[in-house]
Amino acid sequence: MLLDRASELVAEIEQFEKLRESAKEAQALEARAKQFSPVADKLSEAAKTMNNIRAVGISIDFVPKEGDLLGKRAADLLAGFRSDPNSLASPEVDLKYQFVDRLMSLASAAENAALAGWKKYVSENSDPAGEEILAALSAVPAYQGTVLRIKTIQNRILLLSNSAPHDPKAAIEELRLLVAEHRAAWNEMTAGGIPRAVIAFLRACSLDGAGLGTYGDEVRAWLVERNLTHLFSIKIR
Incomplete structure (x- = not known):
């Protein structure tokens, strides 16, 4: 799952930081951790909200845009990091624009879809006077x-x-x-x-x-x- 991969990547970076002796390498990894952590938190919160709402039977219309692509990218980054932790210092893709920013947009879209589903439920189950x-x-x-x-x-x-x-x-x-x-x-x-x-x-x-x-x-x-x-x-x- 995309969220799991992103969270796992952040966790492994943070663990690796504690083990490295090179201050330069640790600094580079710390920068990546700071870059990934906010989006991992936002994805986690959006997924939790959506799952909780769906769990009570409320329908939410949401299909992750570029979900497969971003999921593969997260898996590739994680595999590369496990093979060579320094691979994140010079990744093959622009992590900000091709990964982090797109994940942020996906999380925001998930939040909006959850809110829209909730609003629809409230509207259908209340009868306000004009x-x-x-x-x-x-x-x-x-x-x-x-x-x-x-x-x-x-x-x-x-x-x-x-x-x-x-x-x-x-x-x-x-x-x-x-x-x-x-x-x-x-x-x-x-x-x-x-x-x-x-x-x-x-x-x-x-x-x-x-x-x-x-x-x-x-x-x-x-x-x-x-x-x-x-x-x-x-x-x-």
Whole structure:
């Protein structure tokens, strides 16, 4: 595996540094170790995150670009190092541009794929209320507190989706609780349902005011049932 080969190469360089007597050779190997260590760490973290997310059944669409080529290059470097540790001082390829930088790009692509998979999962397993509907409902003073609560929950869900979790099981449980809390708040506010005509009327009221024609029987009945008619007045524009 590419990650294993890169990590093994770094480990052997670090071990060899301790055994060499030549300060010059040790210095060259130390430079290589410092060059390889960050990318090995980044690859390790990306692989761990991706594997953890996949382990809980979340699909991640990721195929390593140049994975075979980079894996072979890592194997060749490791074999050359074992045969002659000084081979890394003058390698046949440009290690920065043809190996290290490409591995860094691969690790970043893996991180982005893991995040995209997580975002998709959160989106498919949550049901946020639209901003326009919430704006319309917030025009009713009796609903403002609940609307604020719903917005707060939705922001927490958005925040949860913005980074790939290190502990997907815990993140999924947090999402489940937030979705349940959101559903309870929404049901509390919309018990009995909110007709489209009511949404349109409340939305208009929250902006420049609703025309008298929008105040039909359905809207009036909905407001009367909830004892909300006293909150509205008719004005001539």
